[in-house]
Structure formats: C-alpha cells, structure tokens
Amino acid sequence: MADDLCFFIKDMLIVRPPVKNSLVLRISLLAFVMVCGVFMCSIGLKQISNFTKAGFIDIKVVDKPCEVPNVEKWERPYVHFPNPTTFNRAECACNPVRYFVISSTQRSGSGWFETLLNSHMNVSSNGEIFSVKPRRTNMSTIVDTLDKIYNLDWLTSASKNECTAAVGLKWMLNQGLMQNHEAIVEYFKAKGVSMIFLFRRNLLRRRISILANAYDQSAKPLNGKHKSHVHSHDEAKILASYKPTINTTLLIPELKQADNMVKQALEYFNSTRHIILYYEDIIKNHTVLEDVQRFLRIPQMELKSRQVKIHKGPLREQVENWDDIKKVLNGTLYESFLHEDYKVS
Ligand SMILES: *[C@@H]1O[C@H](CO)[C@@H](O)[C@H](O)[C@H]1NC(C)=O
Ligand SMILES: *[C@@H]1O[C@H](CO)[C@@H](O)[C@H](O)[C@H]1NC(C)=O
Ligand SMILES: *[C@@H]1O[C@H](CO)[C@@H](O)[C@H](O)[C@H]1NC(C)=O
Numbered sequence: 294m295a296d297d298l299c300f301f302i303k304d305m306l307i308v309r310p311p312v313k314n315s316l317v318l319r320i321s322l323l324a325f326v327m328v329c330g331v332f333m334c335s336i337g338l339k340q341i342s343n344f345t346k347a348g349f350i351d352i353k354v355v356d357k358p359c360e361v362p363n364v365e366k367w368e369r370p371y372v373h374f375p376n377p378t379t380f381n382r383a384e385c386a387c388n389p390v391r392y393f394v395i396s397s398t399q400r401s402g403s404g405w406f407e408t409l410l411n412s413h414m415n416v417s418s419n420g421e422i423f424s425v426k427p428r429r430t431n432m433s434t435i436v437d438t439l440d441k442i443y444n445l446d447w448l449t450s451a452s453k454n455e456c457t458a459a460v461g462l463k464w465m466l467n468q469g470l471m472q473n474h475e476a477i478v479e480y481f482k483a484k485g486v487s488m489i490f491l492f493r494r495n496l497l498r499r500r501i502s503i504l505a506n507a508y509d510q511s512a513k514p515l516n517g518k519h520k521s522h523v524h525s526h527d528e529a530k531i532l533a534s535y536k537p538t539i540n541t542t543l544l545i546p547e548l549k550q551a552d553n554m555v556k557q558a559l560e561y562f563n564s565t566r567h568i569i570l571y572y573e574d575i576i577k578n579h580t581v582l583e584d585v586q587r588f589l590r591i592p593q594m595e596l597k598s599r600q601v602k603i604h605k606g607p608l609r610e611q612v613e614n615w616d617d618i619k620k621v622l623n624g625t626l627y628e629s630f631l632h633e634d635y636k637v638s
C-alpha cells in the first residue's frame with residue numbers, strides 16, 4: 294500500500310504543475326497525520342477507560358461500609374461518611390464527619406467564632422451561605438444547598454486538605470431559618486445535624502455594635518472600606534471611636550424583639566441536638582471552646598483567630614447618650630445590661 298501511495302505521488306509529480314503538487318503532498322501528509330491522530334486517540338481512550346475502571350474499583354472500596362466509630366447508639370445518626378461528587382476523599386473516606394450549623398444573629402461574634410473553628414485542621418465551616426437570597430428562596434433551594442455542603446461538595450476557602458471531621462456553615466436566624474423552622478428541624482433530624490447556638494448575653498452591647506457597623510457601612514472611615522471585622526488594633530481603635538446615639542424610644546422594643554427571637558429559636562429547635570454558647574463566655578474563658586470541640590467530637594486543639602475585638606472599653610464610653618439609656622433601662626428587665634460588663638485586654 295505504501296508503494297501504491299508512492300506511485301500515486303510520483304504520478305502527481307509528473308502530471309501536475311509544481312504548486313498543485315505541493316498542495317497534494319500537503320493534503321496527503323495531513324491525511325496521514327489524521328490517521329495517526331485517530332490511532333493515538335483510540336489508545337488514549339482505552340487508557341482513560343482503564344483509568345475510570347480503576348477509579349470505579351476505588352469507589353467500590355469506598356462504598357464498602359466504613360467502620361462506625363465506637364459511639365453510643367443515640368449518636369449513630371450523627372456519624373457520616375460523605376461521598377463527594379467533586380473529589381475523592383481517598384485516605385479520608387472512612388474518617389467520620391459530623392454535620393453542624395452555627396446559628397446566630399448579626400453582631401454576636403459569630404464571624405470571630407467561625408474563624409476560631411476553622412483554625413481547627415479538621416473543621417470546615419463555610420461561612421454565611423444563606424446571606425445569598427436565591428439560596429433561601431424556598432425549602433428545596435435550602436435543601437439543595439445544605440446537601441451540597443454536607444456532602445463536602447461546597448468548595449470554599451474553608452475546604453481543607455486535611456481530613457474533615459466536622460462540616461457546617463453559619464446561619465443567621467433571619468436568613469430563612471426561622472421562617473422554615475419546621476421543615477428544617479425535619480431535615481436536621483433526618484440528616485443528623487447538630488446546632489451550635491451563639492448569642493450575646495448583653496443585647497445592649499449588640500445594639501451598639503449594630504449601629505456602629507451600620508455607620509461604618511456608610512462612612513467607611515478605614516480608607517473608604519467597610520469592615521465588619523478587623524485584624525489590627527489600630528483599625529479597631531478607629532472603628533470604636535465612633536459613638537452612636539441610641540434612640541431611647543425604640544431601645545426597649547428593640548431589645549425585647551431580639552430577646553424574643555432568641556427564645557423563639559431555642560423553642561423551635563429544641564428537639565435538635567444543640568449546644569448554647571454566649572459570646573461573652575467565650576471571651577472570658579476559652580474553656581468554652583473545649584466544650585464545643587467535645588460537642589463536635591473532634592480532637593482538642595488550641596483554636597486561634599486573627600480578628601481583633603472592636604469595642605472593648607466600658608459600655609458607657611461607647612455611646613453618646615449613656616445617661617438617657619440608663620434612665621430608660623432603669624427598673625426594667627434589661628437593667629442588668631447596664632452593669633454587666635467585661636474587660637478585654
Ligand atoms: C423554589 O425556587 C426555585 C428557584 O426560584 C424554583 O425554581 C422552584 O420551582 C421553587 N420550588 C418550589 C417547590 O417552590
Ligand atoms: C484530622 O486531619 C488529619 C490530617 O488529614 C488526619 O490525619 C486525622 O485523622 C483527622 N482527624 C479526624 C478526627 O478526622
Ligand atoms: C426614635 O424613633 C422614633 C420612631 O421611629 C422616631 O419617631 C423618633 O423621632 C426617633 N427619635 C430620635 C431622637 O431620632
């Protein structure tokens with residue numbers, strides 16, 4: 294056949310003018326390259342199919358039930374072996390994973406708390422996933438989102454190279470959690486999800502933080518940037534230098550509303566396995582973080598955050614109209630907020 298081809302080319306060489314000849318030569322060369330390409334491709338495909346076969350065998354191994362760690366019977370539903378679709382857990386496949394939600398309200402230290410949790414090498418907390426509205430449109434978008442997170446297919450900066458032993462997200466009460474509480478409780482029960490509630494004891498301090506943060510959002514004193522959290526003492530000082538004036542007419546109703554929302558949440562999710570934490574307690578005593586790690590059944594580690602607290606002075610120095618506030622709260626259910634204070638070095 295090679296000879297035929299040669300004759301054919303020779304024929305062309307003789308009959309056709311040189312320019313056309315070179316064209317034909319080029320066409321035949323192209324044809325040859327194409328034939329070779331198809332051949333190489335078919336070898337490649339065979340190898341790929343072998344490769345996927347090997348992958349399939351791997352997955353078979355993973356599918357073999359992992360050994361459930363020695364836990365009490367009630368705890369079994371909380372032990373998971375996710376099988377992500379976006380990557381292979383490989384040597385971590387049989388490392389048990391716990392599912393959690395950090396449930397909180399704005400300006401309660403949950404951002405700081407989440408950085409602490411994420412400093413644990415086996416924890417992935419994926420941030421405020423439901424601050425994006427379309428994800429909380431209805432229960433089916435919520436379930437889709439949660440399924441992806443708990444299957445370890447939600448890839449964010451919180452995803453770890455290490456074996457994940459606890460995966461979760463931060464979910465504010467006003468981000469569809471309260472509205473859909475019944476269906477979400479069912480989901481948590483079916484999926485074996487635990488809740489970490491994080492609240493502030495002193496709701497007056499939270500109120501001040503909300504107002505200061507709202508001010509910062511418009512004034513942006515840090516070089517024109519809005520920062521809800523800071524990493525340096527200088528930045529914290531600048532942000533804390535703004536003193537809001539609290540509307541004393543609205544203060545009591547606002548505190549009551551915040552207080553009730555927390556109570557309502559604890560009632561709604563009472564049947565879900567949970568732990569209740571207070572921001573002030575974590576600041577005062579880091580042993581609370583040991584409780585959290587015990588709750589999540591993860592090995593104890595020292596947890597660290599680079600975030601710096603913004604408001605650390607006494608409360609009276611953080612508002613413009615302290616005397617008015619004192620008058621309004623005196624003798625009420627919330628009077629203790631005036632006195633409960635803490636110092637942070
Ligand atoms: C939920 O919202 C999504 C997105 O808007 C929509 O496509 C879907 O039909 C809705 N599902 C239900 C059950 O309402
Ligand atoms: C934590 O991650 C390390 C490194 O990947 C791994 O060896 C260890 O088993 C993990 N711990 C748990 C409890 O999964
Ligand atoms: C406080 O809020 C009330 C109700 O929104 C409003 O009528 C009042 O003017 C506010 N007071 C101040 C000092 O801004």
Ligand SMILES: *[C@@H]1O[C@H](CO)[C@@H](O)[C@H](O)[C@H]1NC(C)=O
Nearest residue numbers: 556558559560561562563564
């Ligand atoms: C939660 O339920 C238990 C009993 O199931 C009850 O004793 C407790 O008071 C409830 N707590 C709240 C906050 O509703």
Ligand SMILES: *[C@@H]1O[C@H](CO)[C@@H](O)[C@H](O)[C@H]1NC(C)=O
Nearest residue numbers: 574577578579580581583584
């Ligand atoms: C922190 O809390 C633990 C247990 O709750 C307690 O034993 C310890 O003394 C506390 N430490 C400080 C510095 O308050």
Ligand SMILES: *[C@@H]1O[C@H](CO)[C@@H](O)[C@H](O)[C@H]1NC(C)=O
Nearest residue numbers: 616619620621622623624631
């Ligand atoms: C609270 O009110 C009582 C009397 O009603 C008064 O004696 C006390 O000084 C007030 N306290 C503050 C902190 O204003």
